[in-house]
Amino acid sequence: MNSRSARARSVLSVLAMAFSALLIALTLNATPARAGDDPAAEQFVTKLSLDAIKIISDKTNSKAQKEQGFYTLFTQNADVPKIAAFCLGQYVRLPDDQQKQQYLKLFTDFVVKIYVTRLSGYTDQTITVTGSQLKGKNVLVMSQINFTDGRPPVKVTWWLLKKPDGYKIFDVNVVGVWLAQEQRASFASVISNNRGQFQPLLDTLNKQIADAEQGKLPPTEAAVPAN
Amino acid sequence: MPRQGAWSKGLSNCMVAALALLTAACATRPDPTNVAAVHSYEEANDPIEPLNRYFFELNNFLDMIVLKPLATWYAGVLPDFAQTGVRNFLNNLKTPVVLANDMLQDDWDGAGTTLTRFGANTTAGVLGLGDPATGWGYPRHDNDFGITLGKYGVSEGPYLYLPVLGPKPPRDLVGTGVDFAFDPLTYIYWNGPYTVPVIRMALGAVSYRATNAATIDSIEATSVDYYASIRSLYRQNRRSAVEGDKPADVNTLPDIDNLDLDAPEQTPAAPQ
Numbered sequence: 001m002n003s004r005s006a007r008a009r010s011v012l013s014v015l016a017m018a019f020s021a022l023l024i025a026l027t028l029n030a031t032p033a034r035a036g037d038d039p040a041a042e043q044f045v046t047k048l049s050l051d052a053i054k055i056i057s058d059k060t061n062s063k064a065q066k067e068q069g070f071y072t073l074f075t076q077n078a079d080v081p082k083i084a085a086f087c088l089g090q091y092v093r094l095p096d097d098q099q100k101q102q103y104l105k106l107f108t109d110f111v112v113k114i115y116v117t118r119l120s121g122y123t124d125q126t127i128t129v130t131g132s133q134l135k136g137k138n139v140l141v142m143s144q145i146n147f148t149d150g151r152p153p154v155k156v157t158w159w160l161l162k163k164p165d166g167y168k169i170f171d172v173n174v175v176g177v178w179l180a181q182e183q184r185a186s187f188a189s190v191i192s193n194n195r196g197q198f199q200p201l202l203d204t205l206n207k208q209i210a211d212a213e214q215g216k217l218p219p220t221e222a223a224v225p226a227n
Numbered sequence: 228m229p230r231q232g233a234w235s236k237g238l239s240n241c242m243v244a245a246l247a248l249l250t251a252a253c254a255t256r257p258d259p260t261n262v263a264a265v266h267s268y269e270e271a272n273d274p275i276e277p278l279n280r281y282f283f284e285l286n287n288f289l290d291m292i293v294l295k296p297l298a299t300w301y302a303g304v305l306p307d308f309a310q311t312g313v314r315n316f317l318n319n320l321k322t323p324v325v326l327a328n329d330m331l332q333d334d335w336d337g338a339g340t341t342l343t344r345f346g347a348n349t350t351a352g353v354l355g356l357g358d359p360a361t362g363w364g365y366p367r368h369d370n371d372f373g374i375t376l377g378k379y380g381v382s383e384g385p386y387l388y389l390p391v392l393g394p395k396p397p398r399d400l401v402g403t404g405v406d407f408a409f410d411p412l413t414y415i416y417w418n419g420p421y422t423v424p425v426i427r428m429a430l431g432a433v434s435y436r437a438t439n440a441a442t443i444d445s446i447e448a449t450s451v452d453y454y455a456s457i458r459s460l461y462r463q464n465r466r467s468a469v470e471g472d473k474p475a476d477v478n479t480l481p482d483i484d485n486l487d488l489d490a491p492e493q494t495p496a497a498p499q
Contacts, residue, residue, distance in 0.1 A: 085488045090267035092488065100488050114449045133477035137484070140477045152366060157475045161483075170483065173475060176467020182459045188267055189455035204451050211448070 037134035038141075044167045045141040045158050048077055049127045056119055063116070071112045079161055079168035080108055083180050086170075089188040095198045103198075106205040113212035127156075137162045272385050273458065279388035283454050286393060290436075298436035312356040314438065317431050318367060319348050319355025320412065327409045328370040332378050340365045369468075372409070373402030377469030386458055394461040 036042060055061065055069035074080070084107045085092050095103055125145050132141045139160040146153045157173040171180040187201055194200035257264035273279060302310065322345040329338035344360040344367065351359045361367060376398050377383070384397035395403065407413055416424050436443070450456035 081488050082483065082486055085486050086483065088488075090261075090264050092486075095488075104488065110451075117449055118445055131474075133475075135477040135480075138477055138480050140475050140480075142474055159480065175464075176470075177460055177463045181463065182456055183451070185271070185459035186451040186455045188271075189452040192267075193452075201451075208449070208451060 036132050038132045038139050038162075041134070041139040041141050041160050041162070041167055042129045042132050044077075044160065045143060046127065046129050048073070048169075049143070049145075052119070053125060053127070056116070067112055067116050070116050071108070074112055074115075075108065077167075077169055079163075079170055080104070082161070082168075082170060083111075084108075086180050087184045087187045088191075089184045091188060091191045091196075091198065094191065094196070099198050099202065102202055103205075106202060106209065109209050110205050113209055117212065134162075139167065271458070272383075274385050275387070279386060280454055282388050282390050283457070285390055286388075287453075289391070294432060294436050295440075297433050298440060301433050302437040302440065310434065310437065311358075313430065313434050315348065315352065315358045316355045317427070317434060318358075319345065319352070320427070321369075321410075323411055324372075324406045324409045325368070325370045328372055328375045328406075331372075331375045332370070337368060337370070340368070341370075371399075371402050372405040373399035373465070374468050376402055377465070378471075383462070383465065386462070388458075394457070399465065 051073055052070070055066055055073065058066075061069070081104065084104055087107070088094070088103075125147055127143055127145050129141060129143045132139060139162055141158040141160060143156050143158065144153045145156055154175055156175075158169060159171040159173070159178075160167045161170050171178050173179070190201045190204050191198060257268050259265060305313070322341060326338055326341045326345075329335075329341055344358075344365045347360040347363065347365065348355045348358055351357070358367070381398050383399070386394070387396050387400065389395050389400075392400075392403070412424065412427075446456060446460070447453050
């Protein structure tokens with residue numbers, strides 16, 4: 001009788017162990033694999049966005065200081081020549097060497113001034129990186145900006161280029177809108193509406209930068225439309 | 228007889244004028260041998276750009292003299308909670324249209340959320356003025372028949388910008404008409420006075436303009452070409468709405484390896 005109950009107990013314990021192992025296996029399988037192809041890129045985005053929020057949120061910073069901070073962040077972490085080339089679309093071969101140098105400088109100043117204005121509402125927010133995808137030199141990092149004032153979170157996707165010395169931003173998608181693509185539509189339109197001449201684009205960029213310097217650009221709370 | 232002759236002459240003059248306007252309003256197609264230019268032209272897909280720009284300027288003018296002052300006054304006079312109440316009320320009225328499109332898109336979770344929101348906000352939210360449903364885990368989402376057509380694979384068509392209505396490419400124009408038919412209020416006020424539908428439309432426009440004043444002003448002030456920016460933002464926004472929550476896919480990114488200001492070899496397609 002004793003040996004039978006001992007055998008029964010051992011069978012039960014084996015069954016219990018098997019069941020536990022099965023549960024653990026099922027749990028492991030049921031846990032969705034986080035789409036984190038490139039943890040280093042995710043860290044890059046987390047650090048970069050925290051730095052950007054810090055610059056924009058710092059109330060002791062003057063507008064010029066914010067622009068200087070954003071300029072350093074942008075030029076160090078973005079592939080500026082490639083973005084500038086992308087924004088010219090079909091007209092990328094149009095400028096001569098002198099115009100190229102002028103354009104690159106104006107483009108950098110324009111982006112810094114415009115996005116300091118457009119991002120001025122993203123203060124005291126938190127960012128959560130939710131995953132990444134890697135293919136060749138291209139990395140997409142998915143993230144979400146959470147607002148503290150009850151506004152719904154905003155999805156932001158970062159398109160990074162993997163370089164030998166780290167990562168560079170190429171484009172950013174905010175709620176479905178690629179920012180460089182929006183600029184490309186505008187830039188190409190200015191050139192095509194001026195009989196394919198490059199100079200009017202440089203003039204327009206100059207004017208926008210001057211407007212920004214004279215404080216003609218309105219600050220915005222956050223450039224995400226609400227219903 | 229002479230009167231008939233005058234009529235037909237007038238009519239033919241009108242037709243010639245209309246033809247001339249349409250011809251003048253057409254954007255010039257690029258040289259077919261210039262592949263990059265043709266690609267860019269097709270991506271913009273804006274064959275009547277001059278006419279669209281004309282209406283865009285007209286709407287900006289109307290915005291400047293009517294909508295913006297009204298919205299500024301509205302935002303200044305009404306306290307925040309009242310503005311939120313108006314917005315909630317108008318959103319709640321849109322429920323049948325959103326629900327019909329959720330169902331047509333086979334999005335039963337979305338339809339459940341829409342229905343739950345309507346029940347909760349109409350009762351606990353006092354006729355839709357409040358939005359307790361969002362706090363209970365049923366956040367608002369928008370939907371329309373233009374998105375439904377997009378999900379069925381219908382392409383947007385060439386860009387079209389209309390007076391008052393704004394950007395309405397053919398797919399979204401048809402969508403607006405069908406959504407009008409989905410709305411029960413259309414039939415309730417079919418033979419009645421237009422007061423209620425007109426007030427609803429005007430209030431919707433003023434409320435939207437007031438809510439997004441900072442964003443709209445910022446885009447206008449920071450755009451190199453406001454018209455082209457709005458066209459791009461509208462297109463991208465609609466494409467994103469049709470794709471829904473589908474995350475970006477690294478496999479669909481265009482090849483930009485050789486893209487450089489000094490050694491350009493190609494014009495990459497826009498990222499999807």
